[in-house]
Amino acid sequence: MASDENGLCVILGGGGHARVLIDSLQAAGSTVPCVILDANSSRRGATLLGVEVAGGDELLPELIERGAQFFVVAVGSTGDARPRRALYELGLSHGLQPLTVRHPSAVCSPWASAGAGLQLLPLSVVNAGARLGDNVIVNTGAIVEHDCEVGDHAHVATGARLASTVRIGAGAHVGAGAIIRQGITVGDGAVIGAGAVVVRDVEARTVVVGVPARFLREAAW
Numbered sequence: 749m750a751s752d753e754n755g756l757c758v759i760l761g762g763g764g765h766a767r768v769l770i771d772s773l774q775a776a777g778s779t780v781p782c783v784i785l786d787a788n789s790s791r792r793g794a795t796l797l798g799v800e801v802a803g804g805d806e807l808l809p810e811l812i813e814r815g816a817q818f819f820v821v822a823v824g825s826t827g828d829a830r831p832r833r834a835l836y837e838l839g840l841s842h843g844l845q846p847l848t849v850r851h852p853s854a855v856c857s858p859w860a861s862a863g864a865g866l867q868l869l870p871l872s873v874v875n876a877g878a879r880l881g882d883n884v885i886v887n888t889g890a891i892v893e894h895d896c897e898v899g900d901h902a903h904v905a906t907g908a909r910l911a912s913t914v915r916i917g918a919g920a921h922v923g924a925g926a927i928i929r930q931g932i933t934v935g936d937g938a939v940i941g942a943g944a945v946v947v948r949d950v951e952a953r954t955v956v957v958g959v960p961a962r963f964l965r966e967a968a969w
């Protein structure tokens with residue numbers, strides 16, 4: 749564990765998404781010391797890109813007493829944003845501030861706005877007039893065009909593209925490589941399958957797949 753824990757950032761989750769986030773923080777030249785908490789006790793004592801896995805979430809009060817100030821939700825989501833929402837609320841409930849993670853290759857217009865805890869991963873693009881909520885992931889190579897809205901806890905996965913004026917509801921998941929036509933609304937908690945092409949509005953809490961995207965089943969959110 750870092751010896752100077754003043755300003756420490758607690759990374760919640762120590763899997764694949766955590767590695768991408770730590771890599772992005774390092775690439776951005778962040779000097780905030782970090783420690784990982786992971787639910788899997790067998791990971792305790794391991795390091796991930798040089799960052800120690802200190803234990804599970806039960807260590808939060810101890811870390812805060814020792815000066816932790818920030819947190820990052822490092823559990824990804826591929827269709828169920830509830831664990832990410834729960835970890836975000838956990839961090840807030842302990843008085844920690846969500847840290848923004850922005851890879852230096854990400855493009856984000858100064859005319860876009862975002863809530864707290866935004867994750868902009870390598871080569872992602874957010875254009876003018878876009879409005880992103882809290883705890884949103886714009887994953888590697890994803891595009892959020894001008895005047896789109898992306899709700900809290902939503903995940904625009906790797907290579908997905910939102911044409912202009914798309915509205916993505918809270919907790920929704922836009923799968924890898926999916927394309928959403930301009931002006932479309934995707935309801936809260938909806939899941940868009942990988943590679944889908946969405947040309948009609950998507951009901952809240954439904955899963956749609958294919959080209960053009962069609963209803964598959966109810967979603968978990």
Ligand code: JB2
Nearest residue numbers: 760761762763764765766785786787788805823824825826
């Ligand atoms: O409540 C929790 C918790 N639940 C799971 N608290 C903490 N601190 N950690 C938790 N975890 C841990 O998150 C698991 O023990 C596991 O080590 C980690 C999740 O790792 P995994 O590699 O399975 O998934 P991921 O969330 O890092 O990545 C997913 O989402 C990304 C966006 C994958 O689907 C990736 O392929 C995807 N790129």
